Amino acid sequence: xxxxxxxxxxxxxxxxxxxSFKALDDIDLTVAPGEFLTLLGxxxxxxxxxxxxxxxxxxPSHGDIFxxxxxxxxxxxxxxxxxxxxxxxxxxPHMSVAENVAYPMKVRGLPRPTIEAxxxxxxxxxxxxxxxKRAPKxxxxxxxxxxALARALVFSPEVLLLDEPMGALDKxxxxxxxxxxxxxxxxxxxxFVNVTHDQEEAMAMSDRIxxxxxxxxxxxxxxxxxxxxxxxxxxxxxxxxxxxIAGLVAEVAEGTALIETADGRFRHALGGRDLxxxxxxxLALRPQALRLGPGGDNALAARVETAIFLGTHAExxxxxxxxxxxxxxxxxxxxxALPAEGAAVTLSWDAAATVSVLED
Amino acid sequence: xxxxxxxxxxxxxxxxxxxxxxxxxxxxISVPLSLSPERFLSMPDGDFSLRHxxxxxxxxxxxGALGDSAMVGIGATLIATFVGGAAAIGLWRIGGRAARVIxxxxxxxxxxxxxxxxxxxxxxxxxxxxxxTVFGVVLSHALLGMPFVFMTVTAALEGLDPRIVQAARSLxxxxxxxxxxxxxxxxxxxxxxxGLFAFVISWDEIIVTLFVSSRSVYTLPRKIWSDIRDNIDPxxxxxxxxxxxxxxxxxxxxxxxxxxxxxxxxx
Numbered sequence: 001x002x003x004x005x006x007x008x009x010x011x012x013x014x015x016x017x018x019x020s021f022k023a024l025d026d027i028d029l030t031v032a033p034g035e036f037l038t039l040l041g042x043x044x045x046x047x048x049x050x051x052x053x054x055x056x057x058x059x060p061s062h063g064d065i066f067x068x069x070x071x072x073x074x075x076x077x078x079x080x081x082x083x084x085x086x087x088x089x090x091x092x093p094h095m096s097v098a099e100n101v102a103y104p105m106k107v108r109g110l111p112r113p114t115i116e117a118x119x120x121x122x123x124x125x126x127x128x129x130x131x132x133k134r135a136p137k138x139x140x141x142x143x144x145x146x147x148a149l150a151r152a153l154v155f156s157p158e159v160l161l162l163d164e165p166m167g168a169l170d171k172x173x174x175x176x177x178x179x180x181x182x183x184x185x186x187x188x189x190x191x192f193v194n195v196t197h198d199q200e201e202a203m204a205m206s207d208r209i210x211x212x213x214x215x216x217x218x219x220x221x222x223x224x225x226x227x228x229x230x231x232x233x234x235x236x237x238x239x240x241x242x243x244x245i246a247g248l249v250a251e252v253a254e255g256t257a258l259i260e261t262a263d264g265r266f267r268h269a270l271g272g273r274d275l276x277x278x279x280x281x282x283l284a285l286r287p288q289a290l291r292l293g294p295g296g297d298n299a300l301a302a303r304v305e306t307a308i309f310l311g312t313h314a315e316x317x318x319x320x321x322x323x324x325x326x327x328x329x330x331x332x333x334x335x336x337a338l339p340a341e342g343a344a345v346t347l348s349w350d351a352a353a354t355v356s357v358l359e360d
Numbered sequence: 361x362x363x364x365x366x367x368x369x370x371x372x373x374x375x376x377x378x379x380x381x382x383x384x385x386x387x388x389i390s391v392p393l394s395l396s397p398e399r400f401l402s403m404p405d406g407d408f409s410l411r412h413x414x415x416x417x418x419x420x421x422x423x424g425a426l427g428d429s430a431m432v433g434i435g436a437t438l439i440a441t442f443v444g445g446a447a448a449i450g451l452w453r454i455g456g457r458a459a460r461v462i463x464x465x466x467x468x469x470x471x472x473x474x475x476x477x478x479x480x481x482x483x484x485x486x487x488x489x490x491x492x493t494v495f496g497v498v499l500s501h502a503l504l505g506m507p508f509v510f511m512t513v514t515a516a517l518e519g520l521d522p523r524i525v526q527a528a529r530s531l532x533x534x535x536x537x538x539x540x541x542x543x544x545x546x547x548x549x550x551x552x553x554x555g556l557f558a559f560v561i562s563w564d565e566i567i568v569t570l571f572v573s574s575r576s577v578y579t580l581p582r583k584i585w586s587d588i589r590d591n592i593d594p595x596x597x598x599x600x601x602x603x604x605x606x607x608x609x610x611x612x613x614x615x616x617x618x619x620x621x622x623x624x625x626x627x
Contacts, residue, residue, distance in 0.1 A: 055526075055530055056529075056530075057526050057529075076529070076534070077526070077529040077530050078529050078530070078531075078532045078533055078534055080530075081532075082530060083530070084526070084527065084530035086523045086526065086527055087523065088521060088523060090521055090523035090524045090526065090527035091524070091527075092524055092527070092528070092542055093520075093524075093546060094545045094546050103528070103531055103533075103541070104531035104532050107531060107532040107533045107537065107541075108532055151527075151531065152530070152531075155531070155532070
């Protein structure tokens with residue numbers, strides 16, 4: 001983490017209504033200086049609207065935005081001094097790469113030698129110094145993305161806003177650029193706010209992730225924390241996949257609960273979340289936390305419905321006696337170790353592998 | 361490989377050339393007429409003379425008309441290009457259904473029959489004191505040319521990513537700076553083509569001109585029109601030939617420019 005003495009961004013009660021549609025619904029959020037925060041959500045969740053409200057292109061219906069204690073909500077975009085990388089990059093087609101990158105400094109009326117030096121330095125930072133004279137349309141998608149990044153960073157804004165920066169790139173390239181962007185962030189120590197619908201991208205790059213749904217932030221935290229301790233069914237299923245087992249709390253003792261379900265009683269480690277006996281509960285269980293064969297705190301007999309070999313691992317779909325469908329990921333060294341479809345197997349998992357989530 | 365000349369192709373080509381000839385021939389009738397040595401409008405019978413061209417370039421009436429037309433044309437082109445371009449850019453930035461409805465309004469001067477526009481403007485200009493003034497004629501012609509600029513600039517904006525406006529704003533440019541630095545350079549071709557249309561429309565406009573001017577503004581088409589009515593002076597044929605010549609030169613230059621651009625685009 002950087003130790004940049006930058007300013008934090010605080011959003012208070014930020015809302016945006018389009019008629020009766022709430023694109024943003026009472027959002028409170030603090031972005032720490034130097035932090036890499038990702039807004040993650042399905043399309044229509046309000047993540048891009050939130051970013052555009054910060055950039056100044058969406059006027060909020062209610063609420064306020066502060067940067068280092070100063071309200072910026074009335075400022076036009078050009079006075080906010082945020083770098084923005086747009087979806088599709090929005091490079092100026094009539095300018096060369098170098099002219100694109102020089103533009104923010106030209107607008108600010110900086111002297112020519114300063115501009116040229118800064119363009120050189122920033123293009124070198126994104127490894128594009130050899131393409132300075134090209135037109136944007138002569139570049140590949142990944143190169144265009146770097147130009148957009150250089151253009152948004154060249155005037156040294158404290159905050160960089162990224163709207164689906166990897167959206168148009170293929171998977172392999174995306175992975176490389178994620179690592180680069182993360183390194184760039186560590187090196188520059190500026191605040192990055194990124195918008196994506198790609199959970200892998202969010203997990204790979206972010207210090208914290210805000211998961212959005214229907215104009216609200218449903219959970220905010222470090223990637224590990226969100227993955228291991230989702231609070232709702234939506235988060236458990238959106239960030240990675242989850243199996244869900246519904247039941248009633250039968251007994252609670254010493255941090256472990258016994259959950260009565262249609263398939264028998266299962267042991268569930270509370271992990272700091274209180275459950276009262278008799279209460280309804282929904283357990284989320286990751287596909288890779290399930291094992292084939294006995295050996296854990298819990299066991300369940302099931303039948304293999306489908307078994308798909310994927311190289312590094314296999315994906316199984318199983319059905320229990322009560323009709324509960326479970327997906328299981330298991331590491332597999334040989335394709336012939338795959339259980340046959342229709343085979344009866346025992347599944348097992350540890351009490352600590354389940355997390356109780358709220359139905360939403 | 362040689363293209364096989366089937367009877368069908370031959371017939372098609374013949375018809376095509378007849379149609380082209382039919383459309384072009386009347387235009388070029390003025391060329392021989394203008395070279396006649398006679399003092400009345402007639403086909404030359406062996407003798408050729410440039411005396412009617414001399415008339416055009418020495419008579420104050422013809423030179424005055426040429427000057428009026430040039431002044432009105434340039435003024436109308438400037439206003440039409442500015443207003444039409446601004447309207448197209450503004451509506452592009454607003455976007456959505458409202459912009460499309462207003463866009464149709466912007467095209468109205470092209471759709472409404474010129475005689476209706478002429479009548480309306482003549483009444484309005486008398487009330488406003490613009491009747492028979494250069495500014496009044498310039499404004500009328502600008503109104504007629506504006507929809508063409510609006511159309512060509514709208515077409516040029518079609519392929520432009522609206523996010524480049526936001527990008528420029530985020531990089532520190534105010535709204536007007538964005539228009540100057542980012543939008544106008546990308547629609548330059550549209551502005552130029554629209555401006556050319558606007559000039560050509562003003563250059564041969566007659567109906568509206570007849571209604572909004574009488575004596576002090578006398579454009580070239582108006583002079584031709586009244587000369588043909590009053591006396592059949594072959595100078596009219598000379599002026600027509602000159603106008604055709606200028607049009608052809610401009611069109612060829614324009615095509616060459618397009619051709620050069622296409623070539624440099626390939627490279």
